[in-house]
């Protein structure tokens with residue numbers, strides 16, 4: 344019996360690529376040797392073969408001023424032309440770029456020719472509205488084709504987009520607009536979510552009233568939700584009255600490879616989100632290379648679907664830039680997975696014959712909970728490759744994904760990367776690499792990673808430590824918008840010339856990498872990054888709060904969940920008669936201040952917080968409590984009785 348189980352376990356630990364898959368695989372094992380032999384020549388070849396350059400580059404990498412890298416920097420290209428016009432020029436104008444599915448069930452197919460046309464019109468409108476090269480444009484849209492059009496139109500004229508996820512609040516939007524000094528906001532009246540229209544334009548109005556910089560001169564509004572909106576005729580413009588009327592003639596200019604393409608805000612260890620800056624040529628090269636090789640893309644036959652919102656980096660690199668640079672046909676879905684029924688995603692897979700699906704472990708785990716009979720009602724046989732991103736995928740979820748969704752024998756690739764890395768860094772190559780559930784496995788060709796101990800010594804062979812990238816890579820962040828010092832401090836101070844990712848990792852006996860989660864005060868909730876400090880400062884901004892501590896506690900579905908411990912102000916305590924109501928009010932407050940994704944799962948009202956003698960909050964102990972564990976070593980606390988008191992209040 345034991346022998347049998349061991350044998351079964353051994354079997355699920357490793358999956359050989361099937362000969363049929365391997366025979367048609369896009370990736371080639373020789374890529375590893377080529378990149379190892381000459382990394383820079385390898386990336387130069389990818390850049391030349393995957394992209395269209397208006398002016399060819401002669402320099403591959405300039406790393407003379409670390410950590411500020413320049414890739415292909417004497418070359419010139421237009422990113423939007425690479426994603427659009429060149430496919431039309433190559434005769435693929437009739438290929439569907441987007442199978443768009445609205446949440447209420449309306450749908451629209453957009454071909455490469457139509458998308459190109461629409462982007463040209465939008466580019467003309469942006470220029471008419473005074474947006475020029477290098478200007479920042481904030482985009483706050485639902486998952487509709489116009490979101491893709493808006494991003495590409497901004498890129499086409501050499502402006503810089505800052506997409507803000509539609510779930511973020513007016514405050515979050517205002518601070519991002521201010522930080523980037525955006526001159527234009529592109530939004531919609533509203534979009535569909537969970538069967539209802541959620542307003543966007545009203546949030547923009549509120550954000551603009553709050554924004555201190557007063558930099559926004561115009562707001563371009565797509566009509567989608569048909570909800571009522573207020574209108575400021577001197578500032579607001581309807582998309583359907585401007586873009587639809589604009590000329591579809593637009594001559595695209597080429598920009599330098601290091602021209603800024605976008606800023607994307609992400610949470611760090613302080614209260615203020617960081618504006619991660621990405622540029623053009625290197626970013627697009629690695630997005631296109633990984634999209635092709637990690638997802639085994641055959642653009643003529645595949646239907647690809649990445650379920651991420653364009654408000655996150657996954658939506659930038661694997662909904663917009665990677666797939667479109669590769670001329671892929673993809674699904675774009677507006678709504679939630681369970682509206683109007685829990686089989687909605689699988690219905691979409693069946694409807695469009697999706698062959699490649701890229702999603703997050705949190706989604707897979709919620710489907711697991713609902714049971715296999717829901718996906719089994721649909722024909723999912725078109726699927727031939729599955730991908731995962733955002734957090735470690737536990738082996739059980741990996742196996743379920745492969746069996747129940749993938750039918751049992753198709754590759755599942757677990758891809759590790761970050762907003763900062765711009766594109767996939769660690770992943771198996773399907774058809775080449777043996778797959779191991781739970782492990783992200785190996786660096787992609789051309790990427791050099793290592794595991795270091797805290798003092799910077801490399802961990803040889805098997806062992807755990809901190810994940811670093813040891814050589815610059817094409818899609819690496821070029822900085823933090825407006826804050827070069829923070830860029831150096833956050834990623835480069837700890838290990839000098841090596842990029843510190845903030846993740847713990849372990850290398851196993853086969854050399855495969857297992858990600859162990861963040862080692863800093865950053866939480867990962869449903870694959871989205873949240874900062875403990877940002878939520879703490881939001882809680883402290885509430886008039887009732889004296890002190891707050893936030894931890895990420897393990898959660899069966901979302902990976903981690905936000906759990907807050909709050910001390911109320913003495914002056915307020917007498918007014919608060921119902922503790923659970925106070926907790927509810929604070930949860931609501933965080934959701935309004937930052938966005939619904941940041942809403943704490945639980946808020947515990949406590950009298951004290953565990954602190955060291957120097958006043959540092961010991962989050963480790965709070966995490967023990969939040970995860971229902973025996974509280975660990977309390978000897979370094981200034982007052983060791985505090986934890987006993989808190990434990991009683993929480994239980």
Ligand code: WT7
Pocket residue numbers: 609656657731732733734735736757758759760761762763783844845846858860861867870871872
């Ligand atoms: C953090 C980056 C990259 C797109 C989504 C999140 C975690 C991401 C994995 C994975 C284990 C992962 C890491 C990383 N993460 N992918 N496959 N296995 N952990 O982007 O918001 O920039 O977060 O997500 O902790 O540092 P992000």
